Amino acid sequence: MDVIGHLYQGFAVALEPANLFWCFVGVFLGTIIGVLPGLGPAATIAMLLPLTFQMNTTSAIIMLAGIYYGSKYGGSTTSILLNVPGESASVVTCFDGYQMAKQGRAGPALGIAAIASFVAGTVGVVALMLVAPPVARLALSFSSPEYFALMCLGLAMVVLLAGASLLKALLAMLVGLWIAGMGTDLFTSTSRFTFGHAELLDGIDFVVVAIGVFALGEVLANMEMRGGARMLPVPKGLRNLLPTWQDLKDCRFAFLNGSVIGFLIGVLPGAGSTIASFISYGVEKAVSKRPEKFGTGVPEGVAAPEGANNSETGGALVPMLTLGIPGSGTTAILLAALILWGLKPGPLMIQDNPSLFWGLVASMYIGNVMLLVLNLPLIPLFAQILRLPAYALYPVIFGISLVGVYSVSGSLFDVWMLAAFGLLGYAMRRLDYPAAPLILGLVLGDAMERALRQSLMMSQGELSILVARPVSATMLFLAVLLLATPLFKKANALRVKAIEQAD
Numbered sequence: 001m002d003v004i005g006h007l008y009q010g011f012a013v014a015l016e017p018a019n020l021f022w023c024f025v026g027v028f029l030g031t032i033i034g035v036l037p038g039l040g041p042a043a044t045i046a047m048l049l050p051l052t053f054q055m056n057t058t059s060a061i062i063m064l065a066g067i068y069y070g071s072k073y074g075g076s077t078t079s080i081l082l083n084v085p086g087e088s089a090s091v092v093t094c095f096d097g098y099q100m101a102k103q104g105r106a107g108p109a110l111g112i113a114a115i116a117s118f119v120a121g122t123v124g125v126v127a128l129m130l131v132a133p134p135v136a137r138l139a140l141s142f143s144s145p146e147y148f149a150l151m152c153l154g155l156a157m158v159v160l161l162a163g164a165s166l167l168k169a170l171l172a173m174l175v176g177l178w179i180a181g182m183g184t185d186l187f188t189s190t191s192r193f194t195f196g197h198a199e200l201l202d203g204i205d206f207v208v209v210a211i212g213v214f215a216l217g218e219v220l221a222n223m224e225m226r227g228g229a230r231m232l233p234v235p236k237g238l239r240n241l242l243p244t245w246q247d248l249k250d251c252r253f254a255f256l257n258g259s260v261i262g263f264l265i266g267v268l269p270g271a272g273s274t275i276a277s278f279i280s281y282g283v284e285k286a287v288s289k290r291p292e293k294f295g296t297g298v299p300e301g302v303a304a305p306e307g308a309n310n311s312e313t314g315g316a317l318v319p320m321l322t323l324g325i326p327g328s329g330t331t332a333i334l335l336a337a338l339i340l341w342g343l344k345p346g347p348l349m350i351q352d353n354p355s356l357f358w359g360l361v362a363s364m365y366i367g368n369v370m371l372l373v374l375n376l377p378l379i380p381l382f383a384q385i386l387r388l389p390a391y392a393l394y395p396v397i398f399g400i401s402l403v404g405v406y407s408v409s410g411s412l413f414d415v416w417m418l419a420a421f422g423l424l425g426y427a428m429r430r431l432d433y434p435a436a437p438l439i440l441g442l443v444l445g446d447a448m449e450r451a452l453r454q455s456l457m458m459s460q461g462e463l464s465i466l467v468a469r470p471v472s473a474t475m476l477f478l479a480v481l482l483l484a485t486p487l488f489k490k491a492n493a494l495r496v497k498a499i500e501q502a503d
Helices: 002-014 017-035 040-054 057-082 088-102 106-140 144-162 166-180 206-223 245-250 252-267 272-287 300-322 329-340 354-387 390-409 412-430 436-458 470-483 489-502
Strands: none
Touching: 002 017, 002 354, 017 040, 017 057, 017 354, 040 057, 040 329, 057 088, 057 106, 057 300, 057 329, 057 354, 057 390, 088 106, 088 206, 088 272, 088 300, 088 436, 106 245, 106 252, 106 300, 106 354, 144 166, 144 272, 144 436, 144 470, 166 436, 206 390, 206 412, 206 436, 245 252, 252 272, 252 300, 272 300, 272 436, 300 329, 390 412
């Protein structure tokens, strides 16, 4: 009853006209930002932060949080329609979402993404409300060895399911880890793999690699097709613009899978929605009755990662609000905002500021409903993008890619790097190398290195610390077991058959 009473109080705050207005502004801006590759919620919130100092604190946090979870809805749009991931977590949506668009099912793919986002967002809010303190205490028990083991498990799962050739998948992952190692060493401040270019001292931005490998690589591969590039089929009629009952039935477990995995991983500080979406996709493929169809355009392949991407938002807010530890880059900025407003995130946050906490929780319920109402009617409009002929659509993709990359740093060097990674993506398609391990290796490289080196510092150089702790030892054992699958003929035959049928 206490929780229900607090939630009632929260709705009283969230339903105030001013807070409703700022909630809508936040989710609307978030949707637009999610569609635009390169900008991202963290940069947007950082830019808007000075404008919130004159606002009511509750209204301000409601708006900024709306931008955060609203961007997760919009991020799937360009992934599905153009194969252009707006952020790292949207990469997984490209695998099946873009394939559905190529089959004339862009509308259902967008609908599944919106519904998955709504279900998972709601689950994330409920979990934030009910299990925040105990889950936060569990996350606090994770240290560097556990984080390193978790990332190893995520990489192993992606490598196993990425392609028929485990060697090619491993090589792609190692290339991603190598790219992640470029720049300045955080521990020694020495430069690595910069080849004399000062522009590489900060490393290579994920947006440059992801857009180059996925978007430009896809365009170059399609332009080479005999008979010229073809226009994607456009769904006709309202029935073909929305998911069918069979689609929703197929996705019922994927919604739950993505919601639970996304929230639990979101609670782990630094894990992020990218790991959540990759692991959720891998788990969904592993338990599916038709794993051979993944990668060819199945709705579950959209629902699981999109659900994980959105429920991660609620999970990431748990350590920020209850422990004062940011669970992602965006929540780090939100944490800074709360401190600047004179608040103290931590164990006493809910007790000292109940109207703000419960108002935020209630506004997230309302915001998720707003996003569903906002996005579902826009599906026919978004689907019209596919009416553009290929000779017009490809320059649009090139233009969006260039603007997205240039907007991140304002550097022409990054534009040249985009071209280079576009050629790399094209070569990988021609040589049948999977892109997913490369991207995940790039995303996790810095965090893996930091976790490993911190673990070695904790143990004074002893690698045994990674297997001396039960949780990390279990995850590392599972990772080794996954990579050892080719040694077992029957298991490997099933794995290769599933992947080959998917091709």
